[in-house]
Amino acid sequence: MARITGTYFRVSDFSNLHAFYADLLGMSVVRKDDDSIVFSFDPSQNSLVFQKADVAPYYAGPHDFYWKIGITLKNLDQAVSYLRGKGVLVSDPYQFRDIGYMTKLTDPKGFHIELLQQGFEGNEQMPELNPTARGHAIADQAILAHITLRVSDLVAARDYFENKLGMRLMSVQPVSDRGFCLYFYSWNNEALPDPDLKAVANREWLWxxxxxxxxxxxxxDPAVQIAQTLMDQAGFDGFSFLGRSHGECKVSLGELSTALVP
Known part of the structure; x- marks a missing residue:
């Protein structure tokens, strides 16, 4: 089954990335050379790929095309307690509607990370030791689970992910009073707990x-203007996936922007 293998970022240097992703979050360093450093919880799945470039610092905006990565956890309160013990600024977790129990933090380069519990508030699990456990409060319970992009043209977005990339729409999560709706895609053909894509019953399973x-x-709102990340600024630079028959493919920021940003 096809799967996402890499999430790419342009950065001016690698300062503090090892301390944050490897030491603090417990990711493994998959590869490191003069031009790139790669971190992952599970190298057989998605990795974070930071590539050195001559770019200005990253500054996030509320309607940027790229928003965040999401990390799902068995026990969010336990993770937050650990992070605060390390001096990391983390807001109090909260249950956001019928979507998930979450909080957010920022990495040393200004990129946003959402921490999302795999169960709703009160449905935490105790992380289980397994043969690959590293004895780390985050890494032993975490999945690098989401790449979040903002779009205003849903028709173009659905055509691109469903027809161009052959991905499957797995969940639709309206937040109508806030003016947006969330759509989740993968290549997996697992049966959903409930065939209704809007069913709340699917959400904890999805996480x-x-x-x-x-x-x-x-x-x-058609008046919302989605902003592209400037290529001379640090930022999201696309993702790679392992296809069913064509090996690993890279979807560049340029291709995504052309297809999805009016």
Whole structure:
């Protein structure tokens, strides 16, 4: 089955990335050379690939095309307690509607990370030791689970992910009073707990999937202008996936922007 294998970022240097992703979050360093450093919880799934470039610092905006990565956890309160013990600024976790129990933090380069419990508030699990456990409070319970992009043209977005990339829409999560709806894509053909894509019953199940999903935040107001990341600024630079028959493919930021940003 096809799967996402890499999430790419342009950065000016690698300062503090090892301390954050390897030491603090417990990711393994999959590869490191003069031009790139790669981190992952599970190298057989998605990795974070930071590539050195001559770029200005990253500054996130509320309607940027790229928003965040998501990491799902068995026990969010336990993870937050650990992070605060290390001096990391983390807001109090909260149950966001019938979507998930979550909080957010920022990495040393300004990239946003959502921490999302695999069960709703009160449905935490105790991380289980397994043969690959590293004795780390985050890594032993975490999945690199989401790449979140903002779009305003839903027709173009669905055509691209469903017809161009052959991905499957797995969940639709309306947040109508906030002006957006969330759409989650993967290549997996697992049967959903409930065939209704809007069913709340699917959501905790979705957060426990061991592979990464593309999350689209569709802004329903046509007046919302989605901003592209400038190529001379640090930022998201696309993703790679292992296809069914064509090996590993890279989807560049340029291709995504052309297809999805009006």
């Amino acid at each position: 426990r999937r061991p592979y990464s999903l593309i999350e689209l935040q569709h802004w329903e």
